[in-house]
């Protein structure tokens with residue numbers, strides 16, 4: 001589904017060039033839920049922004065369902081973002097003037113989809129994420145966990161090939177985080193959704209199939225979940241501790 005091959009990205013500040021991604025390679029299969037973790041400054045957001053086509057990379061390639069989306073033209077990028085990718089952000093990015101139902105429908109409105117079709121799909125997603133009862137409420141009237149579940153529903157409206165989530169539980173307490181991770185897992189189970197999530201939260205990451213750990217702009221290691229999320233969380237915490245120089 002997603003293949004990242006020998007990706008390099010640097011930022012220029014004045015005369016200085018900072019290499020942030022250095023030969024990053026990995027792949028994600030269809031239907032996988034994968035997290036990327038690592039210390040602050042290790043390049044996680046930069047990696048996500050390159051895959052999202054928000055910023056160009058210097059070298060290497062990014063293949064989405066076999067199509068090379070590296071450094072495409074602006075129009076093509078917009079099409080990929082609208083049709084192939086779904087986004088979930090740390091601060092929800094819901095539109096304050098629209099209710100939950102309308103927010104979830106936004107991607108379909110952009111596509112000018114017939115109302116009845118759009119309504120059926122939105123209702124299905126709201127039900128799946130247990131937010132049907134708040135469909136008529138506005139973002140200011142609902143909890144953070146409910147906002148993020150609405151954002152996950154919105155990301156799924158166009159049946160994207162890949163959902164990109166940037167710290168989706170970063171602003172949530174542990175109960176709400178669990179509900180949001182539950183929404184990603186439900187999307188995986190019911191819709192075979194593929195999700196790539198940047199997170200600092202080992203608890204959330206421990207529900208993923210795989211975790212890619214980054215350090216200094218490279219892939220430090222990849223860990224696979226054996227199905228026991230408690231054991232996986234211990235394993236993750238252990239690797240992060242060791243990487244940070246503990247023991």
Ligand SMILES: Nc1ncnc2c1ncn2[C@@H]1O[C@H](COP(=O)(O)OP(=O)(O)OP(=O)(O)O)[C@@H](O)[C@H]1O
Pocket residue numbers: 011012013018020038039040041042043044045046047
């Ligand atoms: N636009 C930019 N211009 C210059 N340097 C940047 C820019 N964006 C990020 N950086 C630098 O690139 C490095 C990697 O940043 P990035 O945000 O990708 O790391 P991260 O792993 O996501 O960190 P965090 O966990 O703190 O969000 C950092 O040293 C950062 O200061």
